[in-house]
Amino acid sequence: MRLNTIEFLLHEGWEAAVRNGLVTLAAISNIAVALLILGGLVLAGVNLEHMAALQTQKAVIIVELANDADKNAVEQALWDDPRVEDVRFVDKEQAFKQMMAKLGLDVLEKDPDLLGVNVLPDSFHVKPSDPQDIEAVAQESEAIEGVAMARWAKQVTDKLLTLARGIRISGIVMGIVLGMAMLMIVSTTIRLTIYARRQEIRIMQLVGATGWFIRVPFVIEGVLDGLAGGALAAALLLPMYSYCEQYVAQNLQFVDLIYSTQALVLFGLAVVLCGVLFGAAGSLMSLHRYLRRA
Amino acid sequence: MIHLQSVSMVYPDGTQALSGVDLHIERGEFAFGTGHSGSGKSTLLGLIYRDIVPTAGKVIVDGQDVAKLPPQRVPYLRRKVGIVFQDFRLLPQKTVWENVGFALDVVGASRREKYRKVPISLELVGLADKAEAFPHQLSAGEQQRVSIARALVKGPPILLADEPTGNLDPVASWDIIQLLRSICGQNTTVVVATHDREIVNRSKCRVIELVQGVIVRDDKQGGRYDAP
Structure with missing residues (x-):
């Protein structure tokens, strides 16, 4: 393509975006808000899944022994299950100390005699190689002679996964709705440009401009709108997320948000790219409708 | 150069614009298409630059x-056909120079080509000194x-003019017709649709007269057009 042609097309696209002034601003801010919401949902969803995955990975089954149990026989039976990856014995004293530590109580240091009131049983911590098997393994180990009960952090993991699934579904639904809205906004903006320049388009058609040549300036306008909207969304979203991550890291130690500068930059670029794609698609949509009639 | 073989045109609303038209216009010829409004003159031109496709004939x-041209090839046909309209169709926010250059910009011409061809075209229509003016600063004739300079700048072998003098006073009209005839001498085929009797009769050129979509007269040697 010739330099003159590139210059002409870019100039026409830029000119249109500027001439449309307020409408362009409206389109940009609408795209920005839509991408902000979508981006927020994606980040929330990804983090919840990440947390659920961490939980599941940590998931162990605590197999509590009956008072008269044969420890070695139970351990052997546990190892016999091919889905089991690791079996570790935790005696009642250890379990009690761990529990106290977890609760942040230092009573044991003050009064070691308290160990005497320990009602916790001896137990095995069993880790299945696939977290999916946790329920099945737990149920089977409960059937072993000498096992009082098997428990695992079913609720937490399940709730996180349910929440993540919910967010994913609502994210998809909102994505579709907001995506459509973005397309409508961009295509309406471009339709205004097309209307303002219908005379020019007609002349272009009459002097022999090809279809794509007529389209390109409008697509450039849509892309510029999308680029600006996407950049605005990314510029708001990334600092907001960083702030959240820092706040959570300082105040909610048990929550673990994903933080990687590289991933965030990529995510920001993806948001911008999303804006650009919607911008281009929106303008092509209204051009398709208009040029078919012309 | 332009050949119509038993061409009929019926618009979607049922209007019969042309019926069974046979017409041959040779390279370098100058022809008037005359007739009342609605006689099919504009339809005839529209068929030539493929704004419309005939319902029958070739x-x-x-x-x-x-008619067999795929849509994506139509622009290339249009590059061979310059078109001039009654309402000029200039872009008001562009200067004379830019309006003419626009026709080259949109077909992907180089800057060098543009700077070479635009002045020639403006010189030809006698507007070299008005290059920087905007359309609203010019008279209707100018x-x-x-618009003629814009139609000519690509050097098309065919120039079509649809009522080019419709908005002009008699003096300016005659000037425009003289200009179109001088272009015709340069190996360009020119077809002018008009209902201006005065002009047709003074010009003594080929006259193709249409009445209700039928050619009733095709007078190759300086015909007269006497219809009101």
Whole structure:
């Protein structure tokens, strides 16, 4: 393509975006808000899944022994299950100390005699190689002679996964709705440009401009709108997320948000790219409708 | 150059614009298409630059059957056909120079080509000194000259003019017709649709007269057009 042609097309696209002034601003801010919401949902969803995955990975089954149990026989039976990856014995004293530590109580240091009131049983911590098997393994180990009960952090993991699934579904639904809205906004903006320049388009058609040549300036306008909207969304979203991550890291130690500068930059670029794609698609949509009639 | 073989045109609303038209216009010829409003003059031109496709018959322009042209090839046909309208169709926010250059910009011409061809075209229509003016600063006759310069800048073998003098006073009209005739001498085929009797009769050129979509007269040697 010739330099003159590139210059002409870019100039026409830029000119249109500027001439449309307020409408362009409206389109940009609408795209920005839509991408902000979508981006927020994606980040929330990804983090919840990440947390659920961490939980599941940590998931162990605590197999509590009956008072008269044969420890070695139970351990052997546990190892016999091919889905089991690791079996570790935790005696009642250890379990009690761990529990106290977890609760942040230092009573044991003050009064070691308290160990005497320990009602916790001896137990095995069993880790299945696939977290999916946790329920099945737990149920089977409960059937072993000498096992009082098997428990695992079913609720937490399940709730996180349910929440993540919910967010994913609502994210998809909102994505579709907001995506459509973005397309409508961009295509309406471009339709205004097309209307303002219908005379020019007609002349272009009459002097022999090809279809794509007529389209390109409008697509450039849509892309510029999308680029600006996407950049605005990314510029708001990334600092907001960083702030959240820092706040959570300082105040909610048990929550673990994903933080990687590289991933965030990529995510920001993806948001911008999303804006650009919607911008281009929106303008092509209204051009398709208009040029078919012309 | 332009051949119509038993061409009929019926618009979607049922209007019969042309019926069974046979017409041959040779390279370098100058022809008037005359008739009342609604006689089919504009339809005839529209068929030549493929704004419309005939419902029956063949339209062959520069050896190509235009009805068989796929849509993406239409722009290339239009590059061979310059078109001038009654209402000039200039872009008001562009200067004379830019309006003419626009026709080259949109077909992907180089800057060098543009700077070479635009002045020649403006010189030809006698507007070299008005290059920087905007359309609203020009008289109607001058605006029509700009649109002719724009139609000519690509050097098309065919020039079509649809009522080019419709918005002009008699003096300016005659000037425009003289200009179109001088272009015709330069190996360009020119077809002018008009209902201006005065002009047709003074010009003594080929006259194709249409009445209700039928050619009633095709007078190759300086015909008269006497219809009101």
